[in-house]
Structures are given as structure tokens and as C-alpha cells.
Amino acid sequence: MRIGPYTIEPNLGLAPMAGVTDKPFRLLCKRLGAGLATTEMTTSDPSLWHTKKSRSRMDHAGEPEPISVQIAGTVPERMAEAAAHNVALGADLIDINMGCPAKKVCKAWAGSALMQDEALVERILLAVVAAVDVPVTLKIRTGWAPDRKNAPTIARIAEQTGIAALAIHGRTRDQKYTGQAEYDTIAKIKQDLSIPILANGDIDTPEKAKAVLEHTKADGLLIGRAAQGRPWIFREIAHYLATGEQLPEPSLTEVRDILIEHLDALHRFYGETAGVRIARKHLGWYAKDRPENASFRAVVNKAESASEQIDLTWGYFEGLIQLQAESASRPTLSAA
Template sequence: MQTLKPITVGPLTIDAPVILAPMTGVTDLPFRKIVKRYGAGLTVSEMIASQAMIRETRQSLQKAAWDPTEEPVSLQLAGCTPREMAEAAKLNEQRGAAIIDINMGCPVKKVVNGDAGSALMRDLKLAGEIIDSTVKAVKVPVTLKMRMGWCHDSLNAPDLARIAEDLGVKMITVHGRTRNQMYKGSADWRFVRRVKEATSLPVIVNGDICSREDAREALAQSGADGVMIGRGAYGRPWLLGQVMADLSGNGDKPEPSMDEQLAVIIEQYDAMQSLYGRQTGVNLARKHIGWYTKGLTGSAEFRNKVNQLDDPDAVLAMLGEFYSPWLSRAAA
């Protein structure tokens, strides 16, 4: 069974549109690199605030960091003034972004109160101005990520998609929730069909896709051209590769062995220390360790202990010890 077809995003062709969702605090360079290696049509950076990008703050530069093995990479921007978005887009183009994604889906108060993210779905005039100036500022394709609308009385994603297409956007992703839902309830994949019918652009369905079965169902219900996966990849950077193989008719990709899983955690852990430095690296890696080990016998106790450690070497030693009963050399 072959469900996925290649899509074109401006000059780019994405053979298997299974896309890693942008997630602030999660989809940094170390995580994305691993996801990409296991298979993903496209990876998207964490949201970068346009103002911070222009000031080239340390954090924004960390978020815009990418690796050639990721190519093509999409760098996501959030902002509420057309001029700043244009300037930040240019900077990211210079940093090698293959795609600039505009965030009109983030529901977080800090972002929304600045009239960025999903707040732009309440002001389609400003949304249009932001899209227009971003598209005009760069040669690379610009894509747009949105929700269904601000609330259920204002499901205007199809209108925004039409505006975006007219202004030169090349791909639309829809998270099947409203802003007011935040992350509650379940994603409405069927709604995404309305966006698909409103534009001739590639449309990507997003929200609550955590397995191969979910991906198939989301595509069937939405008629979308591809899927975007976020939280389902927590502690499972191989999930997108599995979904991709399934939807491309390449059969089942099994879960990696526990030896491989441990090697992946260590790789990500080391890369986080290099990117963020020792203390921040240790802190930021905690949640990933929690996700990787979730469901394993004794994991709650292990997490309690490991979260108290500040020394990266001690964390790695404890990880090795925790995984040892499942490693193949233990059975040998």
C-alpha cells in the first residue's frame, strides 16, 4: 500500500512528507539530527522569535543551528511585525535555511499577547501583511503552520490558507485544534480536509499522530498530502522513519534494539552538552531521558535519582547501569 506521494515546496521536492513538528525546548539540533537519520521528509526548528533573531541572541542562534545531514531544514519564525519578520527571514536564509516557516499556531500566552503565533488568526489583515513581507524578503520557499482558528466560532484556517496561497506561500500545515483548545480534546483531522479543498497547495495534517495507524487514519480523514508528528516522537526519534516506511509501502521498521536505544540517548546527551554547555545541557536533557525510559521497569525511581545529578558523567554512568538488564551483552 502506497499512501504518500512526493510534494513540491517551491523548488524542493519532499519525497515522503512525514515531517517533524517544531517544538520549542524539544526539537533542537541534537534531537532533529537523530530523527532525520532514522528517516523524516523534513525537520523544522524550534520557533525563533523574529526580534531575538535580529538581535542574534545566543538562544536564537542555538535554535537556528542546523546540520548538513538535515538538509533541507526549515527554520521557523514567530513575530508580529512584517518588517521584523522580513529581516529575520533574510538572516535565516543567509544561515542556510531551505524553508522559512511562519508560526501562526502557537497558543502560548507569552507569544499570543505579543500578537504572534495563533493570535494572528484573529487578525487576517496583519497575518497577510506578515506573510507578504516574509515571502518578498527571501528566495527560499515560505510555509505556514496554523491551527483551525482561534476558537470554534472562528474556524478560519481555510480563509487564511487561501490568503497565504495568493501571497506565495508554498505549503500549509494545520494542527487540528483551535487556539482556545490549547492541547485539550483531540485533533480534528477531518477539519483539515476543508483547508485542503480551499487551496491547491500541499497540506500537512498535524495533531495526535503517534503511530503508523494514526498517520494512515489522519491522511484518510483529511485528504492531506503529508503528516507532521510532534509529541509522538518524544523518546522515539525513530517513529517518523517507521511511519515513513509504512506509508511508502516499504513495510515494517521494527523498534531499535535496546543497545541501539541506549546509544541514541548517549549520542543526544553528548550533543546537548556540546550545544548548550554543561549545566544547561544537563537540565535540558532531563525531560528527554524521562521520555526515553518511560514504561521501562523501575523508570520512575530511576528518573527521580537521575534528575538529582548535575554531573553529566554520573548521569551517563547511571543510564548505562539502568539499561544493562536489557542489553544484548547482558544475555551473552
């Protein structure tokens, strides 16, 4: 899949998620097989660009290209300024957020709320595309509500205004993340448009990825919540799409090492106090399907220092590894 001058290989992207797709997580997902990783949304309000949070979101030092930065806002002129500002800071792609269903975002008439005003959508897209000399992409939902699935109309506007690629989450804004994603709308848009289309929503296994690609004929996929605690899902999907074979689950040792790497990156990027706090949600995601999850979280969430958090995590996985080894060494009883 190509977006402007960039080849996205494999054709799998990490979907932008507020509070999740920070630099440490993007780097990790790219190392584990994501062909593209987009930042969490950055504000178009210039008065907030120099806050600590915004500066961290605009830090791309050492990040492999293409660097994709998502911007959010309502005013076309400000969105254009934000796009130019982020390109000056190293963005190779600008992604426009018209898909976020969060109440506080939609209340400010941003995110997926914009899909209610197709004329405003067009003005924003025209302004941003004209402001930068890098490809501009757009992320939307199927519509505002089940009876207002206007994604096909928005998609045509996107293509006509020069958008380089379009990502579509298979839910309406009203659904937020409930129910099931539908892909018929995405398939229709792919049939009608010539720009690259990325399908998004409920893609959580290699088999589901293959089925969505076959159904929609999309050029690529975005993986969001399924990557939380499973950043290796990108290599699993890429391998399955290429070979039709399943990769084995990562060993406990590899999961431990990936998690320790992630924790260390968070501590270094945010500083010890903030890094320890931010790491807690990731620890919960990594451990959610493992034995003693509740007791592990109860203990590790009390860690106040980086070293304590890493030591407790290491000890937890060492215990799992030892239990696994003991189980494997027990003799099995064969039928007489």
C-alpha cells in the first residue's frame, strides 16, 4: 500500500488512540510489525502547543518514517496552521481526526461530530491539504448515527479535496465502541473511490484481518484496541496474510522482555513519576488474560518507583515461567 511517496509494508497500521499511541508504544508496535503508527490526536489550538502534554505528542526524534501525526479541531484555518506546525516538527503524513466518538471531543464540535456538517468537512480538508506539501489522510466513522451513515458522501469529498488515504471505523459515532463493527459501508466506499482505503474496527485476530480484507477489498487495516497488551499482533497478522499460517504465541520470556522494554521506554520518555503512572494501564492490558491478574495488578499498581515497577513485573513473569516449566516437567499418565 502506498500513501503519497511512502510504501506502507506491511499494510497494517496502529490506529491513533488518545492516551495510548504515544511515542514509546508507536516505536514498539513498529518494531513488532506495524507498517504505520499514527500519533494520538494533537490539538489545533496553538495556545496549547507548548504544554508538556503537547510537546510529548509532538516529539518524533528517532522515529522511523513515515511519521504520521493526527490533528484534531474545528476551525479550518487553525487546522491548516496545526498541520504546517507539525510538518515543521517532522511529520511525514498529517492525519485528520473525524472519527473520535469521545463526548468531550464531539462537544467541542471536533472528531466524529464534524461528520454532521459536510460543508465544514470540505473546508477543513481543503485548508489542510493546501497548507502542507506532505500527504494528508483522514479518519472517519460510517456516520453520526445508524440512520445517518454519510461516510460515502464524506469519502467522495475527501477524494475530491486531495486526501491521500482514508481510514474508516466500521461504527457510527452513536455506537462509540459498543456492538459490532460493520464492513459493508467500507466495502461500498472502496468500490467507489480510487484512493487507498484502510478498514478499522474489531480486527483482533489474523483470521478476522483476512476476512475483513476479503470482504471490503480495502488496501490496508488499522488495529486499535487489539494491540493494547498485544503489540505483537501486527507480526501475527502480517505472517498469516503472507503465508496462511499462524505464528506461535510469544513465549512468556519474550512477553516479559517486551513488557520490560516498554516500561523502560515509558520511564525514560515521561520521567519516573509520570512514566510509572502511565505504565499502569499497559501493565493491566498485558496481564489481563494471564493467571493471577487481579493480585498482580493490586501489587504492581502500588509501585512508586521505576525500579520497583520493573522488579515486580519481572518477578511476576518469572513466577509464571517457573510454573510453566514445572507443569511441563510433570510426567503424564498414559492409559494402561
